Amino acid sequence: MAANVPKYQQLKEYIIEYIIRENLNTHDPVFTESELINRFHMSRHTVRKALDELENEGWIYRKQGVGTFCADRSAARSFDCKNIAVITTYINDYIFPRIIKGVDQVLSKEGYTILLYNTNNRIEREIDILENILTKNIKGIIIEPTKSALPHINLNYFEELKKKGIPYIFINSYYDELKPSYIIQDDEGGGFLATEHLIKLGHRDIVGVFKNDDNQGLNRYKGYVRALREYGVRIKEDNIIWYTTEEMRTKPSYMVTKLFEREGKKPTAIVCYNDQIAMWVIEALRNLGLSIPDDVSIVGFDDSDYAVLSDVKLTSIIHPKEEMGRQAAKILFKLIDMGRKAFEEPINICVKPELKVRSSTAGIQVEKAIGSQS
Template identity: 50%
Template sequence: MRCRSVAETKYNKVKGWIRSKILDGTYAPNQKIASESELMKQFDVSRHTVRVAIGELVSEGWLYTEQGAGTFCTDRALNQQEAPPSSPKKIAIITTYISDYIFPSIIRGAESEISKKGYHVSLFSTNNDHENEKRILETIITQRFDGVIIEATKSATSNPNLNYYLNLESLGIPYIMINAYYDELEPVSVVVDDENGGYLQTEHLIKLGHRNIAGFFKTDDLQGVKRMKGFIKALREYGIPINPKNIITYTTSEKTVKPAECLKSMLESSQEKPSGLVCYNDELVMRLLDVIRKKELNVPEDISIVGFDNSFLAEVSEVKLTTIEHPKSELGKMAAKMILEMIAKGKGSKQGSSIESYVFETKLIIRNSTSCLSPE
């Protein structure tokens, strides 16, 4: 039994590698793949193992062989057109996170619409990691989902998985991006007006008399970049000098430590301390409130703070947050309706679809975490 398990692992490794190279575009349709001898050497396996892997890929429609010529990559887009509709009907929802923060509300909104049409929903989380995104996209393509709702992973950075999205398009599998998108693909998307949201956060503090305002933004996601743009725009329009030291940027991997450390340094500095904080989201506000408490400062008496997303966190803390509304469930519902329409029309996202992207307007929800700056 043990030997059999090892053999199965070896041929699956070869099979998985070939399939991955097809999906990422290394092997184009009708292109010859590596020879049996090359694969034997690369994976240190027997010819039998290689042939079992190739044989399964041939039977599954990934490859075809020509006697005396070798093995070639199938034109799967052509096969997709000839194939019968998939059964059961299934739609994938891919978000950076599933059970945290605002994501359950987005997912519930989408599921409620999708289930009405008899589709099964499969949930996936990338944990905002490109390698996870790659594995999930391979699953989506291999299992031939009818459509996909996707939250872009680290949407403000260069994405190594763009070929997988092009593969979706070539196979006629429609997809919609939510919250953010990969600009290179110009996909159909459902997003929030993040730039205006950042502007409203900042303008609110300015109108309360604050001038020394610090902004904290996660910049490996497009949302954070746009919110920072709105922050800078508001300061400029109101003629307030921009202090580069008051713009704190961080990445996903730094979010639990860097913003809090930077605020701590600001509050301990001999320089003038910020009287107002603009935050990337409500989740960040919770971390910064811990720093403010430890410094024995009060919100909003000593420092005002504005969040983003109007999440459940905005009302569960002792300080009720002034924040920007995020449609959450409505965003999920909108994306679901759009992907269902795209599926019904039988068109991929870049194949002549008439579906237009949608942008939700932002509005400020004023609570107790901000107040007028007291004159000195």
């Protein structure tokens, strides 16, 4: 337990975490006063202060001479609150500020306040945030999930939100195990569209750079592979580059450099997980003396500021950032109005992808296309 936090507060946080972790239901027994005194060697005054606050906040109830029990958390909510929590993986990410702008346009009009949180795409941080939110007066949550492709240890926290009657909607991706409400982009369709664009320009040796610890990356990869198959283009294992969140600044550029330093025919095009990766890949290619799009065509995702502010104007799959934020807020209001039905009848929206063509892609000469297949 943290040294600078009052002991009673540490005990409160421990008990809340225990209730969530063990997925306790209404009327399930919790620690008695004596058990807590003996376990943590705390004074009776400290333990009682923690239990009193937990009871006032609706987490527990006590029966004289019987014990301490889990309360009906759904009754603890204040329906007059005007707070909406928005959880993002990267608060300064080149996409999410625009999404937040769209969210705020809807929420502020209805007098709501945004409580903004940032996970840094770390599962442990997401757990800390959810624990914190569960102690606050929150009307609903908009969340961009952390490392959505990995097995998760935080699903009980969403079950706790359900018990407390706090609706949530996922944005950009979601945890499939929850069968939740969400608004996402058709990432597989976007991967297909990006790859198809290059194939129609004559490219046959196409590299794919994808993130493997979120569902967006996996689905964009699926679209890439589907396009190659549908157009009869040979799939080359060496042309597929995977990276994790922790590797994103180094591995894609390094692997692309190694790929283009090899002897023999070089790939002529690259599909990148997003525009940020595309910019770093372009930098690596330029360090090798290659030109975009004369030597290599590049397609990104998200149609971010990177796509237009660089001297290379990037062909990119459009991400409807502000509109997606507005839609997420509107759907959350619907879920709030639905009450308990919000968890039984999720609302799901998948946005159809569109491609914005700029100068980072170009047609390939016939002899070059033939040579790249040999």
